[in-house]
Each structure stands twice: as structure tokens, then as C-alpha cells.
Amino acid sequence: MARHRLELSLVTDRNDPGPLTSQIAGQLRDALADGRLATGERLPSTRMLASLLGVSRTVITGAYAQLFAEGWVEGRHGSGTYVADGAPGRPGGNGSAEPGAPWEPGAGAADRALAPISDPLIDLRPGIAWTKGIDRAAWRRAWRSAGASLTGGLPDPQGSLGLRAALTGYLRRSRGVHCSPDQLVVTRGVAGSLGLIAAALLRPGDRVGVEEPGYPAARAVFAAHGLRIVPCPVDAGGLRVDALPGGLRLVYVTPAHQYPLGGRLSVPRRRALTLWARATGALVVEDDYDGEFRYDVAPLPALFGLDPEVVAYLGTTTKILTPAMRVGWLAASPRLAARLAAAGGTLGEYASGPAQDALLSLIAVGDLERHIRRMRHDYARRRAAMTAAFGGGAAGRLRGDEAGMHMVLETSEPAARVAAAAAERGVAVATLDRYFGGPVTMNGLVVGYGGARLPDVARGCEILADVLKDR
Numbered sequence: 001m002a003r004h005r006l007e008l009s010l011v012t013d014r015n016d017p018g019p020l021t022s023q024i025a026g027q028l029r030d031a032l033a034d035g036r037l038a039t040g041e042r043l044p045s046t047r048m049l050a051s052l053l054g055v056s057r058t059v060i061t062g063a064y065a066q067l068f069a070e071g072w073v074e075g076r077h078g079s080g081t082y083v084a085d086g087a088p089g090r091p092g093g094n095g096s097a098e099p100g101a102p103w104e105p106g107a108g109a110a111d112r113a114l115a116p117i118s119d120p121l122i123d124l125r126p127g128i129a130w131t132k133g134i135d136r137a138a139w140r141r142a143w144r145s146a147g148a149s150l151t152g153g154l155p156d157p158q159g160s161l162g163l164r165a166a167l168t169g170y171l172r173r174s175r176g177v178h179c180s181p182d183q184l185v186v187t188r189g190v191a192g193s194l195g196l197i198a199a200a201l202l203r204p205g206d207r208v209g210v211e212e213p214g215y216p217a218a219r220a221v222f223a224a225h226g227l228r229i230v231p232c233p234v235d236a237g238g239l240r241v242d243a244l245p246g247g248l249r250l251v252y253v254t255p256a257h258q259y260p261l262g263g264r265l266s267v268p269r270r271r272a273l274t275l276w277a278r279a280t281g282a283l284v285v286e287d288d289y290d291g292e293f294r295y296d297v298a299p300l301p302a303l304f305g306l307d308p309e310v311v312a313y314l315g316t317t318t319k320i321l322t323p324a325m326r327v328g329w330l331a332a333s334p335r336l337a338a339r340l341a342a343a344g345g346t347l348g349e350y351a352s353g354p355a356q357d358a359l360l361s362l363i364a365v366g367d368l369e370r371h372i373r374r375m376r377h378d379y380a381r382r383r384a385a386m387t388a389a390f391g392g393g394a395a396g397r398l399r400g401d402e403a404g405m406h407m408v409l410e411t412s413e414p415a416a417r418v419a420a421a422a423a424e425r426g427v428a429v430a431t432l433d434r435y436f437g438g439p440v441t442m443n444g445l446v447v448g449y450g451g452a453r454l455p456d457v458a459r460g461c462e463i464l465a466d467v468l469k470d471r
Contacts, residue, residue: 029072128405131321138365141367142359169363174369182337189316202225208230209252211254212437239265248280255302263399283312290404321368386457396445408447427467
């Protein structure tokens with residue numbers, strides 16, 4: 001058994017079946033979590049650590065890359081790798097030490113999860129981002145940068161060229177979406193993108209498919225434009241492509257994390273969907289509303305990448321930052337993007353110019369992706385608290401725990417009664433029935449973990465589990 005040690009007691013065990021990269025990343029993660037490595041401390045160079053442990057430099061690079069993706073460390077150009085400011089487990093960070101919660105060195109995660117709840121209502125409704133996790137200094141810098149720009153003129157209906165260029169890099173890095181600036185339209189979020197598509201491409205009475213159950217706001221936008229909404233069945237694997245109704249001009253899907261059930265559309269189904277669109281002449285609208293937040297699973301290719309001629313790809317800052325920013329994006333073929341931008345200009349559908357400039361600043365200096373890495377780790381901890389509370393199956397069956405910021409808890413008890421009983425005890429949850437456009441065929445709760453602190457998520461799930469046991 002070959003073992004090598006240094007001051008942090010890192011070891012490599014070649015008899016261990018686990019990859020060396022995972023061994024080292026795990027030990028460094030433990031050292032970061034328990035305070036042996038402090039905020040701002042520089043980690044050994046990859047070359048030095050590889051030499052000390054007797055492994056290839058690629059192994060160390062892979063371990064550092066994993067910690068970087070999780071938000072534990074950050075790279076400083078020409079200087080090295082450092083423990084990130086606000087990294088999970090650090091005082092004032094977004095992990096075990098929640099904003100406003102006391103930090104007690106040596107306290108276990110379970111002790112912190114049972115800390116007193118300061119708010120009278122624990123909000124476990126879905127679709128809420130943890131806006132208190134935004135780095136205030138980065139936020140102020142972004143808006144100062146935006147304020148330095150001249151104002152007064154109308155924004156480009158397609159969005160500022162600088163932001164579109166920055167978004168091409170961000171989408172490539174974060175979601176594997178390859179597009180050019182002329183394929184992007186900056187919008188006022190997903191609802192704004194859907195409204196633009198409906199106004200520019202469809203006529204009252206056209207049939208549009210929406211997942212069933214699915215996103216209520218999408219149904220509302222389409223209904224406001226006089227479109228005929230056709231429910232499209234989903235199962236544990238997302239949209240049932242083989243069951244798509246005929247005569248659709250458009251189908252709206254959430255393939256990365258079906259909203260609200262959480263299924264991920266498999267690659268064969270994705271290919272089948274784009275082939276269906278080619279054969280029928282319909283447009284597929286891909287809403288990637290929370291695709292940046294994934295746990296224990298690798299990302300699947302975006303539908304847009306499979307066939308950008310028949311897919312329009314939507315993204316938004318609502319879930320990754322805050323709904324207050326009101327900036328989103330739409331990627332499509334150059335011809336369709338130009339058509340949508342022209343329609344936006346005619347209708348006066350512009351994303352705020354200063355908000356676009358602020359988002360550009362966040363992307364350009366790396367603050368947006370640093371925020372996402374921190375929040376991915378933060379949400380993973382809240383997700384773990386929720387699965388621990390409900391994972392045994394006594395309270396009901398959990399769905400959709402692989403990604404995003406919410407899960408569905410199927411229950412045998414009427415969901416409305418459970419939600420009302422939980423509200424009486426200070427916990428707010430949503431019921432699954434509101435996501436159906438037609439007959440409700442599933443009973444359950446939609447439980448979010450983005451809008452409450454980690455201790456409150458743990459306590460709220462305890463209360464909800466007790467409510468279900470009492471019924």
C-alpha cells in the first residue's frame with residue numbers, strides 16, 4: 001500500500017478502488033469544511049502537491065477543478081489557488097453558516113440545522129431564489145458599472161451586443177450551449193420570451209403544447225395571446241414524445257428538470273423530439289430555468305444543441321440571481337432571432353438597458369459564475385436536509401431531487417389539507433394541483449428549498465413530516 005503525507009495529512013491509497021482525484025478532492029473538502037484551511041489561504045501548487053503525493057499533476061488539477069466547481073476555491077490569475085471568500089463552511093458564507101446564523105466552531109451540521117428559527121413563516125414554496133446569497137460588493141460593483149454608461153436612448157431590441165457576446169461564453173461554459181451573438185435576443189425573462197414568441201410567430205387559436213403538469217405562467221402567457229393550450233403528458237422521464245398530440249404549432253418543455261415533477265429528458269427522447277419538430281414543422285421552446293443547479297448527475301446536452309433550427313432556448317436571471325433583475329435570453333437560429341428582435345422593437349419589448357449593463361459586468365468579471373458555484377453548494381446542502389427528512393418514504397415519495405431548487409412530495413393525504421395544516425404551524429408549501437391545466441391525476445406537494453435558510457429548511461421539513469404522520 002503506497003501512502004504519502006504532508007502537513008494536511010492528505011493521503012493517496014492506490015489499493016482504494018476510488019479514483020485518486022476523488023480521494024484528494026474529498027480530503028481537501030474535509031479540510032476546508034472543518035477549518036483546517038482558512039478563507040484566503042493559498043493551496044499548494046498543482047506541481048508541488050503532485051510531487052509530494054507521488055501522483056500525476058493531472059490528478060491534482062482534476063481535484064482542484066472539482067473544488068472550484070463546488071465553490072470551495074477560486075483561482076487568481078498568475079497567483080494560484082485560494083480558499084474562496086464565502087466558501088461553504090466559512091463564516092458569512094452560503095453553506096453551513098447561513099447569513100444571520102451564529103457560527104460555532106466545532107458545531108456539527110445537525111446542531112446547526114436545529115438552530116432557532118428567526119422568521120415566523122418558513123417559506124418552502126418553489127421557484128424562489130436565495131437572494132441573500134448574492135455578494136453585495138459584487139452587486140454594487142455591477143450597478144456602479146452600469147451607472148457609468150450613458151442613458152437616454154432606447155436599448156437595441158435584440159439586446160446590447162456586449163451582453164450578447166458575453167452570454168455566448170457564459171452559455172458555452174455553464175450549459176454547453178454554442179451560439180453566436182446574432183442568435184441571441186435579450187428579453188425580460190422567460191415570460192417575456194414566451195410573450196415575444198407568441199406575438200411574433202403565432203395567431204389566436206393556434207394549438208400550443210404545454211407539459212401536464214407544467215408551468216402555470218407559460219399557460220397564462222399563451223392564454224393571454226388567445227392560443228389554444230393542449231396538455232402534453234409527462235412521466236418520470238419528462239415529456240412523453242411518443243404521446244404528443246397532433247396539430248401543434250409549438251411545444252413548451254423543461255427538459256433539464258421538468259417543472260414541477262423533476263424528470264430529466266433522456267438523450268433518445270431529446271433526439272425524438274427534435275425529429276418530431278422537423279417532421280411537423282413545429283417549434284420546440286426549451287426552458288432551461290434552473291439548469292445551472294445539478295447534484296450527483298452530469299448535464300445532458302441541450303435540445304438547442306441537437307437542432308438549433310427547430311429549438312428556441314430560454315434562460316433567465318430569475319433563478320440564478322434574482323427576479324428583480326428582469327433579464328433573460330433567447331437563443332434561436334439567426335433568422336428566427338432577427339424576426340423576434342424586430343417584433344420586440346415594434347411592440348416596445350425591451351429589457352432594461354442598465355440591467356443589461358449590470359449583468360454584463362457580473363459576467364465579465366466572473367462574479368456571476370462565482371455566485372452560481374456558491375449557490376450550487378448551498379442548495380446542495382438544503383437539498384440534503386430535505387432528502388434526509390423525507391428520504392425514508394414514511395412521509396411520501398420524493399421526485400425530482402437531482403437538480404434545481406425544489407422537489408415534489410407525493411402523498412396519500414389530500415395535498416390541500418396537508419398544506420393548510422402546515423401553514424397553521426408556520427410552514428408554507430405549494431400543492432401540485434395548481435400545475436395541472438386539466439384533470440388532476442397526482443396528489444402531492446411542491447416543496448422548495450431556495451427561499452429559506454438551511455436551518456429553516458431542516459426545521460420546516462421536520463414540521464411537514466410531523467403533519468403527515470399526524471394525519
